Amino acid sequence: MSGIKLSDHCLFVIFVSAMKRLLAISYWIVSILLVAICLSSLGYRFIEALFIGTMFLPGALAAKFFFPKVNFKNKLSGIKETIFIVLGLLLGEILLFMVAHFCIITFRENLPGSVNDWPDLPHILSNPVFIAIILTSLAAGCHFFESWLNKKSPDQPGTVSFTSDRKQVTLPKDDILYIESNDDATTIVASGGRRFKNYTPISQWEAILVPHFIRIHRSFLVNKTAITRIDVDILYIGDIQLPISRKYKEAVSNNL
Numbered sequence: 001m002s003g004i005k006l007s008d009h010c011l012f013v014i015f016v017s018a019m020k021r022l023l024a025i026s027y028w029i030v031s032i033l034l035v036a037i038c039l040s041s042l043g044y045r046f047i048e049a050l051f052i053g054t055m056f057l058p059g060a061l062a063a064k065f066f067f068p069k070v071n072f073k074n075k076l077s078g079i080k081e082t083i084f085i086v087l088g089l090l091l092g093e094i095l096l097f098m099v100a101h102f103c104i105i106t107f108r109e110n111l112p113g114s115v116n117d118w119p120d121l122p123h124i125l126s127n128p129v130f131i132a133i134i135l136t137s138l139a140a141g142c143h144f145f146e147s148w149l150n151k152k153s154p155d156q157p158g159t160v161s162f163t164s165d166r167k168q169v170t171l172p173k174d175d176i177l178y179i180e181s182n183d184d185a186t187t188i189v190a191s192g193g194r195r196f197k198n199y200t201p202i203s204q205w206e207a208i209l210v211p212h213f214i215r216i217h218r219s220f221l222v223n224k225t226a227i228t229r230i231d232v233d234i235l236y237i238g239d240i241q242l243p244i245s246r247k248y249k250e251a252v253s254n255n256l
Contacts, residue, residue: 020149027145031138032057042122048104052125055096059089059131060138067139068204071184089135090128097125150211160208162188164196173212177237179205179221214255217245224255 032053039049066085072078101121124130161170171190180187181202188196206213206221213221216235220242229236230252233244244252 020146023149024142024146027142028057028138031141035134035138042124044104051104052097052100055093055100056134056138058096059093059135060142062089062092063135063139064142068207069201071201071203086132090131093131093135094126094128097121101125162196162198162200164188164198169196173209174223174225176209176213177223177226177240178242179209179213181219214252216248216252217243218247 032050035056036046036050036053039052040046042049044052063085067082070078070081070085098121159170159172160176161168163169171188175190175194177189177191179202180189184199186198186200186202186205188198190196202215202219202221206215209221209223212225213223215221222235222237222242226237227235228238230244233249235242235244235252
């Protein structure tokens with residue numbers, strides 16, 4: 001890489017990032033096509049099944065976005081949040097299916113010589129279990145596919161933006177030493193003694209910063225390049241000591 005000019009390197013990084021985005025979009029296209037093929041067995045024409053299948057997209061994307069934000073430090077609060085999200089997604093999806101089905105029936109009625117012999121929404125599209133299975137499959141599949149892409153072609157360390165004390169902060173990822181979770185808040189500790197308070201759960205920070213950061217404790221996410229020494233249960237960043245929990249000890253040993 002040392003022989004590549006900076007501009008060429010930047011173009012390469014942009015190209016890789018664009019390809020990963022394109023592959024992620026392709027995942028959703030293929031997934032919806034497969035769902036449409038399954039829905040065709042309910043009596044829909046393929047174009048109608050494709051229209052119905054796209055109604056799964058909002059719920060799957062919402063699940064992918066909201067579930068990583070659920071904080072289970074307070075188990076009762078985490079369970080309540082999960083229940084509210086699940087109920088909201090299921091009700092929203094059923095409403096979307098009803099609207100989409102109504103549009104299809106209306107379109108059929110307006111076709112010359114057509115007879116509307118199927119006015120009711122198929123029961124399976126109002127079945128919460130079926131909807132939950134499809135949404136979970138789509139969201140989980142996207143998560144594992146993106147994780148696989150990141151392992152095959154890790155993003156270059158860049159910058160990360162977040163809100164701290166109502167101000168927008170942008171930091172190079174390499175400047176962040178570690179992130180500490182405290183109840184509902186997180187503290188971003190950067191080089192030069194800088195500290196920023198944020199309310200993004202540490203699990204979401206982990207998803208953003210992996211693979212350049214490693215989880216060593218349920219409350220600590222550490223920049224690999226900032227680590228200066230490791231003892232049995234203690235990790236050092238200069239003079240700063242951070243605990244390594246039993247749960248993450250094997251992962252720390254394998255990664256470092």
